[in-house]
Each structure stands twice: as C-alpha cells, then as structure tokens.
Amino acid sequence: DGGITQSPKYLFRKEGQNVTLSCEQNLNHDAMYWYRQDPGQGLRLIYYSQIVNDFQKGDIAEGYSVSREKKESFPLTVTSAQKNPTAFYLCASSMRNSYQETQYFGPGTRLLVL
Amino acid sequence: RKEVEQDPGPFNVPEGATVAFNCTYSNSASQSFFWYRQDCRKEPKLLMSVYSSGNEDGRFTAQLNRASQYISLLIRDSKLSDSATYLCVVNFSNYGGSQGNLIFGKGTKLSVKP
Numbered sequence: 001d002g003g004i005t006q007s008p009k010y011l012f013r014k015e016g017q018n019v020t021l022s023c024e025q026n027l028n029h030d031a032m033y034w035y036r037q038d039p040g041q042g043l044r045l046i047y048y049s050q051i052v053n054d055f056q057k058g059d060i061a062e063g064y065s066v067s068r069e070k071k072e073s074f075p076l077t078v079t080s081a082q083k084n085p086t087a088f089y090l091c092a093s094s095m096r097n098s099y100q101e102t103q104y105f106g107p108g109t110r111l112l113v114l
Numbered sequence: 115r116k117e118v119e120q121d122p123g124p125f126n127v128p129e130g131a132t133v134a135f136n137c138t139y140s141n142s143a144s145q146s147f148f149w150y151r152q153d154c155r156k157e158p159k160l161l162m163s164v165y166s167s168g169n170e171d172g173r174f175t176a177q178l179n180r181a182s183q184y185i186s187l188l189i190r191d192s193k194l195s196d197s198a199t200y201l202c203v204v205n206f207s208n209y210g211g212s213q214g215n216l217i218f219g220k221g222t223k224l225s226v227k228p
Contacts (some may be wrong), residue, residue, distance in 0.1 A: 035218075042118070042201070042218035043158070058215070090157055099145040099205040103216060105157035 003027065004106035006091050011111045013078065013085060021076045021109045023091030029104075031097035032074035036060065037088040037108075046089075049074055050097040078111060086113050118204050120219040128227055131192050135222045137185040137202030147178055148203040149187050152221065158201055161187075192226045199223045 004025040013019045023032065031050050035043040045058030049068040063082025068074055074093075078085045089109045094101040117140040127133050139147075147164035162169065164176040164185055175188040185202055202219035 033215075040122070040220060042220045043216075044218075045215055048215065088155075097215075102148070102160055102163070105159070108157050 004091060004093055004104060006089075006106035006109050008109060009107070011109055012114050013111060014114050016080045018077055018079050019111070021078070021089055021091075021111070023074045023076065023106055024072055025074075025091075025093045025106075026072060027093060027095075027104070028071070029093035029095050030071070031094045031101070032068070033092040033094075033103065034058075034064070034066065034074070034076045035090045035092065037090060043090060046076065048097065085111055087111060118202055118217050118219040120202050120222050122220060122222060124223040124225050126225045126227060127192055129192060129194060131226075132188065132190045133192055133224060134189075135187045135200050135202070135224075137187075137219055139183050139185070139202075139204045139217075141204070141206045142180070142183060144183075144204045144206055146205040147176075147185050148216075149174075149176055149185075150201040150203055150218075152199045152201055154198075158218075161200070189224075192224075194226050194228065197224055197226045 007022045033048040034046040037043050044060050046064050047058050047066040049055035052071050055066050055068050065077045091106040092103040094103045119138045149161040150158040151161045152158040162171050162176050164178045168177040173190045177186045199221040201221045203216050
C-alpha cells in the first residue's frame with residue numbers, strides 16, 4: 001500500500017538527549033515536510049525539502065535538524081537545544097512543493113520529555 | 115503577517131443538524147485553500163479543496179469569498195462520525211519561501227450527539 005509511515009508512535013527523551021524521528025514515504029513524492037502540533041494550536045512548519053539533498057527551514061527550525069539523502073526518507077532530529085520538545089510531530093509529503101499540490105500526512109510521533 | 119483564524123468551538127450539535135464553520139485569512143494573494151479533518155490524536159486528512167466557484171462533495175459544501183478573505187464549510191445531515199476537529203488551511207503563496215507551504219488554522223471542534 002502507498003503511504004507515509006512514521007516511527008516510533010511514541011518517543012521519550014531525556015534531558016540533553018538528541019532523538020531522531022523517522023518518516024518514510026513510498027508515494028514517489030518529491031517534497032516532504034515536518035510539522036509540530038501543540039495542544040489547541042495549529043500545525044507549525046519546522047523544515048521542508050523539495051528535492052533530495054536539499055532542505056529549507058520553516059517557521060520554527062531552531063533546535064531541530066533534518067537530512068534528505070533519499071527521496072523516500074526525511075528524518076527529523078530533535079536536539080538538546082530544543083527546550084520545549086514535547087509535542088505531536090507530523091510528517092507530510094506532496095508531489096511537488098507547489099500551491100497546487102495536496103499534502104498528505106503520516107500518523108505522527110508523540111514526543112515526551114522525561 | 116500570515117494568519118488563519120477559526121472559531122475554536124466546540125460546536126455541539128444533534129445528529130441530522132446542519133453546521134457551518136467559518137475561517138478568515140490575512141493574505142489577499144493566497145492561492146489555494148483546503149479543509150482538513152483531524153480526529154483525536156490522529157493525523158490531519160484532506161476533506162476537500164476549496165475552489166473559487168464553491169464546491170460540494172456529498173453532504174459537505176465549501177465556499178470561498180476572496181473579497182472578504184473568508185472560507186466556509188457546511189455540513190448537512192450531520193452524522194456521529196463527523197465528530198472531529200476541522201482545520202482551515204491556506205497557502206500563502208507569495209510569502210517569502212516556497213509556494214507549497216501551508217498555514218493551518220487552530221481548528222474548530224465538532225461534536226455530533228445522538
């Protein structure tokens with residue numbers, strides 16, 4: 001089945017620890033995105049990538065890093081510099097990074113700080 | 115400043131009721147508009163795109179008023195399964211970076227009761 005997968009579903013981070021969230025898609029989409037959702041808030045864009053080996057910062061990139069070594073994969077690392085990482089993290093993809101393209105979301109990863 | 119504003123609700127309605135959600139956006143040059151549905155603790159899923167002439171999909175009708183920078187979603191004959199949070203989403207295509215970056219409203223919660 002075609003789709004977007006994210007793992008793990010739940011992730012616990014200790015103080016000062018870096019953690020990496022996985023996002024994989026087999027939709028042959030060029031563009032991929034990472035969003036963060038806090039309770040009662042809209043989704044906010046962290047990073048996006050329009051093509052392999054290229055990515056740009058979104059509105060709230062501080063404390064996060066990404067890589068795009070393969071078209072199918074766009075992992076997000078939450079570094080120790082991110083002081084308030086507890087949130088619901090959503091990965092999305094679209095055929096192209098264009099206003100005409102619909103974004104499709106993975107099931108999300110909930111990150112909690114211990 | 116790019117903003118998408120929605121009434122947070124909750125809207126509590128009986129089965130069979132007609133309910134309308136409204137959304138306003140701040141950028142008059144926005145190119146594309148969507149309604150997404152998000153179930154509790156799940157990812158957003160596209161409900162429908164919103165076209166300039168208005169569009170209908172079964173019990174759902176979306177309308178766009180560019181002059182007033184206003185989008186609406188009408189649900190007729192509401193079902194228990196319609197209970198969810200409805201997200202208004204706008205593409206601010208002339209804001210700095212890439213065209214494919216979406217701005218999400220905080221969502222309107224709908225609860226349909228038997």
